[in-house]
Amino acid sequence: MKNILKKSAILLSSLLYFNSFVFADTDSNKKDIVFIIVDDLNTWIGAMGGHPQTKTPNLDALATRGVLFTNAHCNAPQCGPSRKSFLTGLYPKSTGKYFNVAKKMPFFKDQPLKGATSKNPPKKPLDFHTHFMKNNYRVVSGGKVDHGSLKAKIDNKFDRPKEVKHFTDKRVNLWGEGGPQNIDDTMTGDYKTAQWAIKQWNTKSDKPLLMSVGFYRPHRPFNVPKEYFDKFPLESIQLPKVPEFDDLADLPEYGKALARSNAHKNLFKPRTVHEHILHLGGEDEWKYMVQSYLACINYVDTQIGLFLETLKNNPRGNDTVIILTSDHGWDLGEKEHWCKAALWRTTTRVPYIVVAPGLTQAGTVNQQPISHVDIYPTLCDFAGIAKPKHLEGQSILPLVKDSSAKREAAYLSYGPRNTAVQTERYRYISYEDGSGELYDHQKDPREWTNLSSNPEYAELKAKMIQKVKKFENN
Template sequence: MKSKYAFLASLTFSFAIFTQTFAQKNQPKYNVLFIAVDDMNDWIGPFGGYPGIKTPNIDKLAKRGVIFTRAYCSAPACNPSRASLLTGVRPSTSGVYHNNQPWRPVLKDAVTLPQYFTANGYEVEGAGKIYHDVFNDEASWPKYFGVPKSPQPPAKPVNGFSNFDWSPVDAKDEDMGDYKIVSQGIDFFGKKHEKPFFLAIGFTRPHLPWYVPQKYFDMYPLESIKKPKVIDNDLGDVPSAGIKIAKPEGDHKFILENKQWEKAVQGYLASTTFADGQIGRLLDALEKSEYAKNTIIVFFGDHGWHLGEKEHWRKFALWEEASRVPFIVYAPGLSKPGAVSERTVNLMDIYPTLTELCNLPTKKGLEGNSIVPLLKNPATAWDHSSVTTHGFGNHAVRSEKYRYIRYNDGSEELYDHDTDPQEWKNLAKDEKYAAVKAQLAKSLPAVNAKDAPTVKEGKE
């Protein structure tokens, strides 16, 4: 009798495996439109960061997909953020923490997201800034269109210094690099594709310098510009490690001494609205194509951006504005139009999410979490905090209520976002939050890899 039951159990198990494999092979293969935007923070319409921002095309996408209001980057810099989300390997695991650290030499065997889609029968193509420019990965792209340059003022800097500058340029949209990138995507959608495709389009604006055509500056008259909410001596309760990162004696001092705050904000807004217009061209082309109904859209900014909050400009910090990112996912037949998830997610989650949505074999070794459950039900239970790393041993852990920062020297910051969304009051030294810190610290990376080798290129 035992052998009979064993045979039946084996037969049942084999049938289950056959059924699962058959089902996986015969499920629909979705296309992927992967949209990466450089230096775009939460000032866009769906995220409410700046009142009066003009981003109608991103707003339209948000009404189709799921908005993740607590999405964060793995690192607040282009190179480590992009390298980690495209390889599935955290900066603290690889040692790639900064923009001047080539990632491929320390991740020789990594199978990148586009490589994995190619290996699983997809037509893969990229255009624009997907990896950090100087470290683009040829192995990832069967076909790749680079990053065209955009027009610049005849004499620069105009208002700032070096690359930290903002000004209208005498140019048309068609002259701009991002316009040309989108044209590649439009051409792609106009062709017949026999296989499912993975198309990655990377936008440069609103990365510095903020040079875009005059009409975008005109949308934001200087007298109407609103500066971010700030308080005096905001760095007064921040440990020296955080102040060193903020560098208030650099960009912020220049802005104040030269009375450029409103003009700089105007330049950022203008560049964001320019990018939105090009994103609209791309999405309109997809909507008019035969691929509209079976294409997943993933839209994200690679990290946040400060415009004077915490006496800081640029990214390169562990506070909310540097690490929070716009993140919208549209999954045909799965995501509910205009849904909002307040769960803490990370750009590291993109890789496992896309492989699951496209019914590809599970990729082992990824350090993110698939957010497919949140696409199905944005309010479902979720026990994953989001971790952002900036340099060796410096991490921020974001839960739905708190941001906890621990620097390499052991100093700390803690902010309660329910009562202090601007992160003005550091609670880390208050003993009544000791248990909160201990709980959040459980999410700190167990591995802190030594710094990867650096080169002179790629600092910005």
């Protein structure tokens, strides 16, 4: 009798599993999902007003077609842990990955640099590619999506192409990297990624499609064809806005040390990256770096535009959902800091655009705090498939459906005991030594004034600290 019951249960389970596939194939409202991830792109896109000279016509046009989330953040401000979070739907405290390289800097004290610190981290969680494969999607992924090669077994993979180097001159930046190149777009990596993506998009299939496409620029090295540099004449470059006073003066010592570090590297000791740039050529060298970054942004916008144009026609007759974001922000001298690897708004804030036919209202701007850990459950909701139980993020579908819906906070980590909590208006950064920074983004969007020691904000600060402790200890 036990064997009969066991066989019956297996048969029922198999039928239910099979029926879920049949439903997915016959559903007239099937969605093709396109997830685009850009490397090292901060908010310097026209739609977000991050820099007055940026040229991003394709990203700006995409934003007008759907919802632009202006308070979106990575969960960890480095490539590896950030991508791990959106691929698995887990916070760094559950993936155990906080940094690209777990190297202890002098200001990092007793907190662990790797390993899960949450109470019940899931074992072997499925990444969203594998989950969609199990839900009868055709799954393809190309360019830089994972930090390295994507491990999931999927229908088609395309590794990030190698770069070609043919520089117009011998000038190099502080990292020894050349800039303008004597090549056309067809020889560049992101162009090749776009062409692969276009081909995969036009491949017909009875199954709905999940695509993840990773574009590499504006990640270093700042090498793109000369035509993109020419759009930003060096003499006209505007530097990032910084205060006339010392922006580090009101930071705790921990924050000052973080500002002077560069992703756990002391490349130009005793100078910081910013000090070395100024040492090499003063503001002219700083302008060259900004010019290079702007050129790379315009280049990658052009390559993404090639792909976005193709997405306007769906060869499978399905609705097309597009989510585009970046893996983290990037500093170019704000707080005398460069690159990523810090918990200020400029290093965690990212573009986040969602276009979903029948759900998103064109030209909507949403200021609720969301983060990358929300991507996985959102993809599932848009596809109409069940969400795995291990997910720690929340789908943003309610925010898309109701522009008045609210979110309490987003949580961002640079180590298990360095945590930023971002609400709709405020950010509190808590460091492992007990010090912190508090900013009012409504009054101070560039975070020039640390309110942590201001008695008028004592009650708010206490509430934010409680949020941090609750997050870190669960």
